[in-house]
Amino acid sequence: MPREHNFLLARGERLTTRVEIRQGGGQKRPPYSLAMARRRLLPQVALVERAVAALPAEACPDDEAVASITLHPRYVSKSDAPEALLASVGLRTIGTKPRRVTPERWGTSRPPAGEVVTDELFVAGKRSDFSGLASRLRGIVTGSSQAGDLTHLEAIDAIAADDKLKGIPEDQSRPLLEVALHSERRPERILSAFRQFARRHEAEWFEGRERYVPGLIFLPLRADAQALRDLAAFAFLRVLRGMPALRQPTSTPLRAAGHGPVALPVPPAHVPSIRVAVLDGGLPASPDLSQWVDYDDGPGMGTPNLDYLEHGLAVTSACLFGPLSGAEAPRPYFRVDHHRVVEPSSDFEYLDALDRIVQVLDGDRYEFAGLSLGPHQPITDDEVSSWTARLDELLARRAILLAVAVGNDGHADRRAGLNRIQSPSDGVNVLAVGAADSLETPWRRALYSCVGPGRSPGLVKPDGVAFGGDDNEPFAVLKSGAGATRKRADYGTSLAAPFTLRAAAAVRALLGNELRPLTLRALLIHRCEESDHNPREVGWGRFEADPLRLVTCEDDEALVAFQGTLPRGRWLRATVPLPPGPLAGMVTIRATLLIVPRVEPGSVSTYTRDGIEVRFRPDDRSFTPTRGRPRPQHARAASFFTESNVLGAGEHALREEGCKWEPCLRASRRMRGRGLHNPCFDIYHHQRSGVPQQENDSEIPYALIVGVRAPSMPQLYDAVVREHRGVLVQLQPRLRLQVRT
Numbered sequence: 001m002p003r004e005h006n007f008l009l010a011r012g013e014r015l016t017t018r019v020e021i022r023q024g025g026g027q028k029r030p031p032y033s034l035a036m037a038r039r040r041l042l043p044q045v046a047l048v049e050r051a052v053a054a055l056p057a058e059a060c061p062d063d064e065a066v067a068s069i070t071l072h073p074r075y076v077s078k079s080d081a082p083e084a085l086l087a088s089v090g091l092r093t094i095g096t097k098p099r100r101v102t103p104e105r106w107g108t109s110r111p112p113a114g115e116v117v118t119d120e121l122f123v124a125g126k127r128s129d130f131s132g133l134a135s136r137l138r139g140i141v142t143g144s145s146q147a148g149d150l151t152h153l154e155a156i157d158a159i160a161a162d163d164k165l166k167g168i169p170e171d172q173s174r175p176l177l178e179v180a181l182h183s184e185r186r187p188e189r190i191l192s193a194f195r196q197f198a199r200r201h202e203a204e205w206f207e208g209r210e211r212y213v214p215g216l217i218f219l220p221l222r223a224d225a226q227a228l229r230d231l232a233a234f235a236f237l238r239v240l241r242g243m244p245a246l247r248q249p250t251s252t253p254l255r256a257a258g259h260g261p262v263a264l265p266v267p268p269a270h271v272p273s274i275r276v277a278v279l280d281g282g283l284p285a286s287p288d289l290s291q292w293v294d295y296d297d298g299p300g301m302g303t304p305n306l307d308y309l310e311h312g313l314a315v316t317s318a319c320l321f322g323p324l325s326g327a328e329a330p331r332p333y334f335r336v337d338h339h340r341v342v343e344p345s346s347d348f349e350y351l352d353a354l355d356r357i358v359q360v361l362d363g364d365r366y367e368f369a370g371l372s373l374g375p376h377q378p379i380t381d382d383e384v385s386s387w388t389a390r391l392d393e394l395l396a397r398r399a400i401l402l403a404v405a406v407g408n409d410g411h412a413d414r415r416a417g418l419n420r421i422q423s424p425s426d427g428v429n430v431l432a433v434g435a436a437d438s439l440e441t442p443w444r445r446a447l448y449s450c451v452g453p454g455r456s457p458g459l460v461k462p463d464g465v466a467f468g469g470d471d472n473e474p475f476a477v478l479k480s481g482a483g484a485t486r487k488r489a490d491y492g493t494s495l496a497a498p499f500t501l502r503a504a505a506a507v508r509a510l511l512g513n514e515l516r517p518l519t520l521r522a523l524l525i526h527r528c529e530e531s532d533h534n535p536r537e538v539g540w541g542r543f544e545a546d547p548l549r550l551v552t553c554e555d556d557e558a559l560v561a562f563q564g565t566l567p568r569g570r571w572l573r574a575t576v577p578l579p580p581g582p583l584a585g586m587v588t589i590r591a592t593l594l595i596v597p598r599v600e601p602g603s604v605s606t607y608t609r610d611g612i613e614v615r616f617r618p619d620d621r622s623f624t625p626t627r628g629r630p631r632p633q634h635a636r637a638a639s640f641f642t643e644s645n646v647l648g649a650g651e652h653a654l655r656e657e658g659c660k661w662e663p664c665l666r667a668s669r670r671m672r673g674r675g676l677h678n679p680c681f682d683i684y685h686h687q688r689s690g691v692p693q694q695e696n697d698s699e700i701p702y703a704l705i706v707g708v709r710a711p712s713m714p715q716l717y718d719a720v721v722r723e724h725r726g727v728l729v730q731l732q733p734r735l736r737l738q739v740r741t
Contacts, residue, residue: 012562031107051158061193085149090129215602249311281308319498372494389601395429435468468496579719583673585712616640
């Protein structure tokens with residue numbers, strides 16, 4: 001059967017069941033004895049007590065202060081949180097961030113060499129509790145849970161004001177700043193205390209500009225440079241940094257091959273009911289795109305910037321038509337709603353643009369959106385920007401596929417981290433898109449495309465790359481101006497992101513509403529073209545731009561989509577659909593699993609509230625030997641989503657249990673067909689300990705794409721369809737397209 005008839009098989013969730021699997025684990029040998037822990041930590045506690053006592057009373061809301069506790073790297077899992085110890089000394093955790101340490105001892109026979117990543121906890125409590133901390137630690141009894149917690153700690157430190165100052169402009173006497181405050185359970189009281197504290201230091205307060213995310217309050221402030229260290233003494237201040245600027249659109253002259261006239265199509269979009277939101281810099285008056293585009297200039301916005309208008313036109317052109325390679329643009333699959341979100345003349349452009357983006361997306365109007373602008377600032381491991389925090393929180397509530405450009409500073413200083421991806425492409429709930437230099441093969445990362453990794457969790461960023469053009473092979477887009485419609489040569493991740501979004505929304509136009517936005521995001525990642533490129537540069541690979549190739553299979557291949565929700569604290573068994581009887585030859589199973597986790601921006605090192613654990617069971621007839629004990633309830637598990645398979649062998653040193661918190665997993669395994677018998681994936685949804693549970697916390701969305709390929713079985717697709725007829729649904733196209741060969 002020709003490939004163009006072998007469409008993706010949907011409703012794989014009909015092959016899922018709930019199962020009960022016992023969880024277990026042994027006790028770890030702690031790195032320090034209780035006596036050794038006291039000897040190590042008590043001198044540090046003395047320094048904390050003095051630092052807290054020296055704080056001004058007005059810097060301590062409700063007479064509370066904040067210090068930090070660094071966990072030993074072997075004790076960062078949710079079950080090892082030092083909750084008993086903290087409760088016994090009157091302290092509570094209000095946030096976390098990652099920290100690299102070289103422990104004094106490991107307590108294991110084969111410790112890793114050098115620095116490793118662990119958690120640093122921000123802990124708050126009354127100053128009186130801090131002043132009595134040393135005596136309480138001396139009174140801990142051997143064998144108690146508090147004693148166990150104490151042996152798992154690496155350090156206890158005061159937080160210096162200087163450590164809270166990040167990226168302060170050196171050429172301004174009274175800079176505009178972005179402040180992040182720990183908000184915890186009483187944000188209004190923290191904010192009120194800081195307002196009084198800031199005004200005491202003659203800072204300019206901007207009423208109504210506060211924005212809340214779980215665990216943090218973001219707000220702007222203007223203050224004298226000499227007063228910043230005094231401001232940073234406020235106990236619940238997390239970070240004080242120079243107000244970021246947005247990435248500025250640039251127009252680089254390229255060779256003439258990308259220029260010339262282009263004819264726009266006559267008919268409307270194939271499926272006008274599909275609306276894709278483009279959030280950018282606006283559109284010029286010409287060319288006239290009203291046949292496929294509705295334009296929203298935003299209320300109360302001033303005169304648009306011409307460079308942003310050209311940028312907005314280029315992004316919209318890439319979303320509607322892709323690269324303009326011929327004399328006529330192709331007919332669009334869908335309509336675009338272009339929302340102008342930037343007003344460069346405003347001092348608060350960084351803040352206002354984000355407010356407009358959130359306002360557009362926070363509703364049920366869109367399932368597809370593209371964002372090709374954002375802060376001109378590489379991400380860091382220890383803090384999350386307000387853009388990332390607010391959009392991740394929104395996308396945890398709204399089913400939207402948001403494609404985000406990673407930025408064009410990939411050529412910047414690598415050692416200083418200036419070439420790293422830019423916010424909000426580090427979001428765990430966005431599709432982060434970098435740029436490839438060609439539509440053809442071979443290809444590589446375009447040199448300007450920012451690189452990963454992302455933070456952990458969310459380490460694989462960008463998610464992938466798509467053609468974005470370069471000097472040698474530009475990306476042709478529409479050019480502004482009256483008269484005949486023309487195109488111009490351009491390049492950038494700003495074009496790669498909408499080009500990828502175009503493929504996803506085209507699948508919706510092609511197949512209808514069967515596949516949810518999360519499933520389409522999983523499908524894009526699953527179909528990424530594998531290569532030997534460094535995953536830090538290209539993520540999972542190059543996205544497939546042809547919508548028909550995304551959703552069709554070769555004759556020896558079956559591709560199945562599962563989608564639904566995962567219950568908290570329960571196992572879901574997803575059966576891999578195969579034909580009856582033994583499979584001939586070698587078989588490759590590839591799977592991609594995505595979830596939509598809730599986020600805790602105030603806890604950067606434990607940013608996602610939700611995680612997944614997956615066990616692959618290839619043969620339900622094979623059980624682990626038990627030496628006389630009853631046979632296990634479930635078949636033997638084999639490795640699949642291991643750290644090395646998912647993230648590359650050893651390149652990213654994850655913390656213990658780190659892979660369990662990655663929201664996107666992709667891996668494959670090649671094995672003999674005769675070793676497969678009713679194979680399945682068991683998926684478990686777990687949550688961080690210590691986060692407040694709510695009624696709507698019980699389930700999270702998931703999407704699982706499973707592909708089976710057996711070169712020795714040229715009729716595999718037909719055999720799977722026949723075996724699972726009435727269960728799986730062979731999707732049917734609504735449009736007639738030709739598969740690209």
